[in-house]
Amino acid sequence: MKYFIITNLFAGGGNAKKVWPDIKKYLAAKNVAYKAVYTEYADHAVELTKQILGKIAATKQKDVVIIAAGGDGTLHETLLGCKRYYEAHPTEKQVPISFLPIGSGNDFARGLKIPLKWEKALSNILHSDSPTTINVGHYTDLDNHTDGFFTNNFGIGFDASVVHLANRSSLKSNHFFGKFSYIAAILNVIINFKGFYAEIIPENESKHIFQHTFLLTTTDIPYFGGGINIVPTASALDDHLDMVVVEKPSLWQLILFISMIFLKRHLQLKFIHHYHEKQLFIKTNGNRYGQIDGEELGERTYNLKLETVKYPFWI
Numbered sequence: 001m002k003y004f005i006i007t008n009l010f011a012g013g014g015n016a017k018k019v020w021p022d023i024k025k026y027l028a029a030k031n032v033a034y035k036a037v038y039t040e041y042a043d044h045a046v047e048l049t050k051q052i053l054g055k056i057a058a059t060k061q062k063d064v065v066i067i068a069a070g071g072d073g074t075l076h077e078t079l080l081g082c083k084r085y086y087e088a089h090p091t092e093k094q095v096p097i098s099f100l101p102i103g104s105g106n107d108f109a110r111g112l113k114i115p116l117k118w119e120k121a122l123s124n125i126l127h128s129d130s131p132t133t134i135n136v137g138h139y140t141d142l143d144n145h146t147d148g149f150f151t152n153n154f155g156i157g158f159d160a161s162v163v164h165l166a167n168r169s170s171l172k173s174n175h176f177f178g179k180f181s182y183i184a185a186i187l188n189v190i191i192n193f194k195g196f197y198a199e200i201i202p203e204n205e206s207k208h209i210f211q212h213t214f215l216l217t218t219t220d221i222p223y224f225g226g227g228i229n230i231v232p233t234a235s236a237l238d239d240h241l242d243m244v245v246v247e248k249p250s251l252w253q254l255i256l257f258i259s260m261i262f263l264k265r266h267l268q269l270k271f272i273h274h275y276h277e278k279q280l281f282i283k284t285n286g287n288r289y290g291q292i293d294g295e296e297l298g299e300r301t302y303n304l305k306l307e308t309v310k311y312p313f314w315i
């Protein structure tokens with residue numbers, strides 16, 4: 001087996017850079033055939049993936065795996081690179097994606113029970129002998145006819161506003177104070193957030209309308225936001241997506257919501273709506289922040305179709 005490793009040394013607030021020399025030593029000690037490439041800017045992993053797949057096809061290499069080594073953002077870009085490459089080359093055999101979690105949140109690893117310790121995760125990759133089909137999230141923007149994919153979640157509202165604010169915080173780049181940028185952003189959003197209008201159309205159902213939406217997250221895995229178990233029953237192995245809509249809570253409802261998350265019983269609360277569907281449509285009014293796999297989508301309105309599509313993973 002040969003491994004192509006797409007490495008984001010900036011993942012995990014410097015953690016990836018710290019552990020990378022040990023990962024290389026581990027691979028050398030086990031005589032693993034691999035080639036590592038490094039991301040040099042945001043979105044670079046998409047291009048690197050396409051280039052690697054092009055070379056694999058041109059040299060007719062078999063028994064190859066692409067490993068995304070970094071955080072969920074690096075995995076997201078690697079999946080996008082693969083999907084875009086095979087859209088252009090539909091007859092080629094799809095190379096499986098593997099994930100070495102050396103980022104910050106690592107929600108995909110938590111969701112798929114990939115060990116968070118890199119030694120164990122890498123050992124599992126090297127001992128795996130066949131691909132597993134994962135149903136990743138796929139969205140189509142019905143307004144501008146673009147599309148994209150997500151391994152974890154697509155969030156509109158609260159979670160996306162937190163990602164947006166935290167990314168702009170002067171604390172974020174500090175290795176020690178980085179996590180406080182999220183706490184500060186969460187408090188800021190809780191105080192200032194205004195609920196927004198959203199329409200949800202589950203498969204074969206009529207429209208559900210929410211006038212004051214706080215959180216509208218579609219997820220393929222149980223976790224979001226770096227380990228928050230938002231839908232404990234979600235699974236990337238089935239062909240369904242889970243959506244959680246939280247109506248703007250009062251302070252006591254918010255406290256109840258957070259407490260119930262720890263007990264994994266928050267989905268029973270009256271102001272929380274849970275959907276488990278093969279296909280969902282979302283329409284929102286007013287500009288709102290969006291996030292996809294923890295990466296910012298900017299501020300806009302949404303008119304989306306959401307479903308799953310398959311891709312082979314090496315986990």
Ligand SMILES: Nc1ncnc2c1ncn2[C@@H]1O[C@H](COP(=O)(O)OP(=O)(O)OP(=O)(O)O)[C@@H](O)[C@H]1O
Nearest residue numbers: 011012039040042043071072073074103104105106
């Ligand atoms: N050389 C680079 N310089 C700056 N940004 C980069 C570079 N390489 C990758 N990036 C960007 O870094 C961002 C974060 O990467 P990633 O998600 O892998 O790590 P993380 O945020 O630490 O982990 P997680 O998403 O699991 O919390 C991504 O948006 C990616 O595009």
